[in-house]
Amino acid sequence: MIILTRKGLDEIEEMIKGCGSLLVLGCETCSAMCFTGGQRQVEELASLIRMKKTMSGDEGEVVEDAIARQCEIEFIEPIADKIKGCNAVLSLACGAGVQTLAKVFPDTRIFPALNTKFIGRAVERGVWAEVCMACGDCILGRTAGICPVTRCAKGLLNGPCGGASGGKCEVSKDRPCAWQEIYHAMKRLNMLHYLKEKPQVKDWPIHPDKVVREDLMTVEST
Amino acid sequence: MGLKQALESGKFVVTAEVAPGKGTDVSHLLEDAAILKDRVDAVNVTDLQSSVMRLGSLAFSHLLTDMGIDPVYQLTCRDRNRLALQSDLLSAWALGIKNVLALTGDHPCLGDHPEARPVFELDSVSLLETIGKLNSGSDMAGNELKGKPDFLSGAVVNPGADNEAALDLQIMKMEKKIEAGARFFQTQGVYDLDIFEKFIKRVEGLDTKILGGIILLKSVGMARFMNKNVAGVFVPESLIQEMKDAKDKVQASMNIAGRLIKGMKDLCDGVHIMPLGWESKIPPILDEVGL
Numbered sequence: 001m002i003i004l005t006r007k008g009l010d011e012i013e014e015m016i017k018g019c020g021s022l023l024v025l026g027c028e029t030c031s032a033m034c035f036t037g038g039q040r041q042v043e044e045l046a047s048l049i050r051m052k053k054t055m056s057g058d059e060g061e062v063v064e065d066a067i068a069r070q071c072e073i074e075f076i077e078p079i080a081d082k083i084k085g086c087n088a089v090l091s092l093a094c095g096a097g098v099q100t101l102a103k104v105f106p107d108t109r110i111f112p113a114l115n116t117k118f119i120g121r122a123v124e125r126g127v128w129a130e131v132c133m134a135c136g137d138c139i140l141g142r143t144a145g146i147c148p149v150t151r152c153a154k155g156l157l158n159g160p161c162g163g164a165s166g167g168k169c170e171v172s173k174d175r176p177c178a179w180q181e182i183y184h185a186m187k188r189l190n191m192l193h194y195l196k197e198k199p200q201v202k203d204w205p206i207h208p209d210k211v212v213r214e215d216l217m218t219v220e221s222t
Numbered sequence: 223m224g225l226k227q228a229l230e231s232g233k234f235v236v237t238a239e240v241a242p243g244k245g246t247d248v249s250h251l252l253e254d255a256a257i258l259k260d261r262v263d264a265v266n267v268t269d270l271q272s273s274v275m276r277l278g279s280l281a282f283s284h285l286l287t288d289m290g291i292d293p294v295y296q297l298t299c300r301d302r303n304r305l306a307l308q309s310d311l312l313s314a315w316a317l318g319i320k321n322v323l324a325l326t327g328d329h330p331c332l333g334d335h336p337e338a339r340p341v342f343e344l345d346s347v348s349l350l351e352t353i354g355k356l357n358s359g360s361d362m363a364g365n366e367l368k369g370k371p372d373f374l375s376g377a378v379v380n381p382g383a384d385n386e387a388a389l390d391l392q393i394m395k396m397e398k399k400i401e402a403g404a405r406f407f408q409t410q411g412v413y414d415l416d417i418f419e420k421f422i423k424r425v426e427g428l429d430t431k432i433l434g435g436i437i438l439l440k441s442v443g444m445a446r447f448m449n450k451n452v453a454g455v456f457v458p459e460s461l462i463q464e465m466k467d468a469k470d471k472v473q474a475s476m477n478i479a480g481r482l483i484k485g486m487k488d489l490c491d492g493v494h495i496m497p498l499g500w501e502s503k504i505p506p507i508l509d510e511v512g513l
Contacts (some may be wrong), residue, residue: 162380
């Protein structure tokens with residue numbers, strides 16, 4: 001899922017200063033799973049903002065809501081009137097959610113309350129790790145399910161650099177060398193021969209990238 | 223004699239290295255290079271070593287050719303995408319540089335501009351392949367070159383990888399580098415000849431030349447620092463004690479380097495000496511070991 005963290009209250013306050021009425025809008029998928037944008041975090045943040053607004057005399061009502069996915073128009077539409085009824089929205093979603101709102105409501109200021117960090121997973125309670133860079137050409141089948149593009153600090157495709165020490169990466173002692181992890185996994189899965197493959201070079205997509213599925217674009221005949 | 227001829231001659235090859243500094247003043251570096259001239263077969267020029275921004279290896283390698291020294295142009299994948307790497311290689315050849323050491327490079331976060339965006343679009347293996355392509359007259363995209371280089375490519379290997387997985391991976395990568403065109407290897411600094419011998423036995427039969435790495439040990443503090451912080455470098459306690467007990471630390475350092483070089487004579491094809499500012503100590507060390 002997409003891993004998010006919340007911006008500091010000072011930054012949020014600065015952003016929304018003088019914006020008028022505000023909808024604090026949660027997102028119940030990735031953001032809720034990260035404890036950054038579920039119903040509870042919406043309530044907490046909205047209360048804090050109301051308090052700050054009262055203290056600073058900044059006018060405008062603060063309302064709150066949460067929808068299943070801010071990145072999908074069909075989930076946004078049911079609350080369109082609520083959004084249009086406010087001067088601004090403080091979104092507790094990822095960058096895709098914020099930009100979808102901005103696209104659908106071009107006359108409303110949309111502020112991000114979160115920072116979108118990466119595609120990752122929870123490794124323990126309160127700890128999330130980056131595991132995928134959405135590079136567009138998955139090689140996990142050749143690397144025993146461990147992504148070197150993401151988990152090797154240099155994104156190396158043809159084996160490790162010489163910088164690992166005690167099984168840890170040269171950039172940080174609390175980060176395992178991804179290639180040593182790949183090696184152990186490959187050994188377990190009897191696929192070490194993959195390490196001897198022809199050198200790989202990654203070709204990078206041009207950003208912003210786009211996926212087009214013509215089979216889904218054609219109108220169904222009746 | 224240049225590096226290529228030296229490696230082909232079968233003699234015990236000696237290379238050393240100089241490290242450009244921050245700024246445009248190269249006078250000391252040229253003096254260091256002059257000390258090494260006629261005593262070594264080639265001089266490596268490091269490429270922003272430790273990810274610290276400095277004068278570039280391409281320019282200083284060229285200055286060495288002006289002095290009649292055969293440079294080994296160190297080129298890392300840290301700061302350049304495939305366009306820049308290929309272009310710099312063509313530029314290097316046009317400036318008279320004939321040897322390249324292909325390196326992945328340290329991560330920028332270890333250097334003095336830690337916020338820099340790392341590139342690593344290619345790595346040491348794919349860079350070696352790319353050099354091979356340029357040598358054969360085309361670029362990575364398959365476009366024909368008008369005038370082609372004929373680089374001698376080298377690479378590095380870390381014989382002191384500190385666990386079985388790391389060493390297996392180093393050797394697998396070494397084999398890939400050879401397949402990709404590495405004709406010689408310069409190793410990470412070696413202080414324990416037993417470990418080095420075990421490594422050499424494991425890579426016996428590989429079609430390449432190996433120059434054992436010698437880092438001049440300048441102090442007890444440096445030994446401890448490297449043991450803690452430099453991957454694959456292990457200074458045994460006996461050498462640390464020898465440095466501690468020595469009245470003349472410089473002489474002790476030179477003795478240690480001399481013993482390591484003598485030990486390597488039976489194990490590999492040459493040595494690569496990293497003097498870290500003690501370039502003037504290299505000629506007397508070589509005198510002592512008869513090189």
